[in-house]
Structures are given as structure tokens and as C-alpha cells.
Amino acid sequence: MTYIVNEACIKCKYMDCVEVCPVDCFYEGENMLVIHPDECIDCGVCEPECPPEAILPDTDPGADAWLETNREYSETWPNITRKGVAPADADEYRNVEGKFEKFFSSKPGASG
Secondary structure: OOEEEOHHHOOOOOOHHHHHOOOOOEEEEOOOEEEOOOOOOOOOOOHHHOOOOOEEEOOOOOHHHHHHHHHHHHOOOOEOOOOOOOOOOHHHHOOOOOHHHHHOOOOEOOOO
16 A cells, blocks of 8 residues: 545645655655655555645545556656745645646646
8 A cells, every 4th residue: 555645735735744754755746746656655644744635545535546646747756855835825725626637737846
């Protein structure tokens, strides 16, 4: 098992999860983070740290598609080991539905 980041992270990217990860398995895109599934040790410490509850175990319903998204982008985005600054408007996007279709960016992030 591993943990995944889903669309709830898009445009929020609080990064509290990065601070607690013992294996530095987070990778940063322009407007979300992903977890490298082969690096995650399934400790679960990141899950409760995520304000929009975007981190879930890959056994959750609907996590399959996100597992592949996390795998794909963790191979190209920079690794992030320290908490960066969340977007100023993160709270405004916290409960928005359909964020992947509306806002997802495949561009790498800048904090890595």
C-alpha cells in the first residue's frame, strides 16, 4: 500500500505534509503535490497533516487513477523536502469541485 494525493490538493498546495514525511517522497507541480508510490513507506503521518484532506491510502475507492497520476508526475516534477508557501488564495479553492478538469497543470513546481 502507498498513499496518494488527489485533486483536493490542486490550487491549495498547503505543503504541511512535506514537513512530516520521513522519506521525502513528495514532488511538486505548479499547483499540486504528488507522492512517489515506490518511495512512500506507508507510514501515514502525512494524511492527517493535509488541510483539504487530499492525501488518501491507495486502497480508497477511486484512488487507482490517482495512483497513476502520482506515479507519472513524481517521475518528472522536482522532489520537495521542505514546506513552501501555500498560494495566497488556497482557502478559496479548498472546497471547489472538479479541480482537475478546471485547474490541473502538468508544469513542475518551483520550490523543489
